[in-house]
Amino acid sequence: xxxxxxxxxxxxxxxxxxxxxxxxxxxxxxxxxxxxxxxxxxxxxxxxxxxxxxxxxxxxxxxxxxxxxxxxxxxxxxxxxxxxxxxxxxxxxxxxxxxxxxxxxxxxxxxxxxxxxxxxxxxxxxxxxxxxxxxxxxxxxxxxxxxxxxxxxxxxxxxxxxxxxxxxxxxxxxxxxxxxxxxxxx
Amino acid sequence: xxxxxxxxxxxxxxxxxxxxxxxxxxxxxxxxxxxxxxxxxxxxxxxxxxxxxxxxxxxxxxxxxxxxxxxxxxxxxxxxxxxxxxxxxxxxxxxxxxxxxxxxxxxxxxxxxxxxxxxxxxxxxxxxxxxxxxxxxxxxxxxxxxxxxxxxxxxxxxxxxxxxxxxxxxxxxxxx
Numbered sequence: 001x002x003x004x005x006x007x008x009x010x011x012x013x014x015x016x017x018x019x020x021x022x023x024x025x026x027x028x029x030x031x032x033x034x035x036x037x038x039x040x041x042x043x044x045x046x047x048x049x050x051x052x053x054x055x056x057x058x059x060x061x062x063x064x065x066x067x068x069x070x071x072x073x074x075x076x077x078x079x080x081x082x083x084x085x086x087x088x089x090x091x092x093x094x095x096x097x098x099x100x101x102x103x104x105x106x107x108x109x110x111x112x113x114x115x116x117x118x119x120x121x122x123x124x125x126x127x128x129x130x131x132x133x134x135x136x137x138x139x140x141x142x143x144x145x146x147x148x149x150x151x152x153x154x155x156x157x158x159x160x161x162x163x164x165x166x167x168x169x170x171x172x173x174x175x176x177x178x179x180x181x182x183x184x185x186x
Numbered sequence: 187x188x189x190x191x192x193x194x195x196x197x198x199x200x201x202x203x204x205x206x207x208x209x210x211x212x213x214x215x216x217x218x219x220x221x222x223x224x225x226x227x228x229x230x231x232x233x234x235x236x237x238x239x240x241x242x243x244x245x246x247x248x249x250x251x252x253x254x255x256x257x258x259x260x261x262x263x264x265x266x267x268x269x270x271x272x273x274x275x276x277x278x279x280x281x282x283x284x285x286x287x288x289x290x291x292x293x294x295x296x297x298x299x300x301x302x303x304x305x306x307x308x309x310x311x312x313x314x315x316x317x318x319x320x321x322x323x324x325x326x327x328x329x330x331x332x333x334x335x336x337x338x339x340x341x342x343x344x345x346x347x348x349x350x351x352x353x354x355x356x357x358x359x360x361x362x
Contacts, residue, residue, distance in 0.1 A: 024278060031271055039270050043262045049269075052262070056270040057277045064278055119256045126253035145254050177246035180253075 027064055030075050037147065038083050044146040045087040047127060051094065055086045062086075077157040080149070084142040091131045129179045137172035140165050 038059065042052040059082045063072070072078040130141055143154045144165070155162040221227065225234075225244060234240045304311070323329060340360060347356035
């Protein structure tokens with residue numbers, strides 16, 4: 001079963017490699033190398049499969065159409081930073097849409113929203129607050145907790161020291177805790 | 187003194203072994219710091235047990251940790267990577283084709299009509315066409331037919347004048 005899955009994957013990648021223009025084949029290689037980690041990170045940030053596919057496409061299109069068609073020096077860093085930014089943009093858009101829709105439904109008929117503690121509510125609330133974090137804190141949280149990268153990798157990608165990355169994460173968690181606590185009290 | 191000795195030791199380290207040693211020491215320092223000053227430290231626990239404000243803070247931070255773990259543990263469908271990859275490759279191909287077309291459109295200029303394009307050669311073309319027409323008409327014998335018809339007509343007219351006005355007058359009119 002596993003070998004079958006692996007062979008399908010190999011087949012898919014070779015087909016994709018052939019399908020893409022020769023000048024863009026390095027993108028397929030990057031997709032093959034970092035695709036799994038990127039999809040996992042996007043899924044954790046967005047929590048919606050269609051949004052994940054859209055954001056994933058956007059990331060690789062940006063990579064393919066970089067200014068002067070140059071290949072970035074460190075592809076992984078570029079991909080993860082772009083993924084973080086794109087995902088947060090998509091997340092904010094969805095939140096605005098949700099807000100508008102909920103406002104409209106509230107105008108139509110008053111509904112009582114149950115705010116029971118459940119995993120989904122908690123995850124949604126956390127995502128919403130992560131999108132509101134200042135950029136330097138948000139980058140660390142997304143790369144470290146959603147992207148699953150080590151502190152040294154996060155530090156290298158963001159161009160900061162490993163210690164600074166730890167401090168930023170700590171601050172981000174404190175801020176998230178404060179906001180979530182406030183929301184809970186309201 | 188101890189610090190100095192430690193520094194001497196680390197300075198004397200070289201290459202990969204030094205890096206791994208540094209890493210180990212750093213890790214050890216962090217572990218001991220979190221043991222002594224982290225939320226699990228006994229003096230922190232003692233304080234938290236009696237301070238409602240810290241209890242609230244710790245609970246909120248635990249909630250964030252729980253949220254992060256929940257997000258991490260939520261599985262996505264197995265074929266999500268495959269779908270995302272396929273869509274991205276499709277989009278890349280599509281955009282490449284579109285890009286070629288876009289480039290053509292970017293470079294496109296208004297093309298002149300055929301008549302405007304060859305206006306300079308119009309007179310020459312007309313002359314050639316006229317020559318070809320004359321040649322064709324000559325070849326078809328149309329000019330000789332015209333001559334025949336004219337001479338035939340003249341003969342008929344001469345005959346008419348001879349009958350009506352006399353041979354002398356007809357001879358004078360049709361002298362040639």
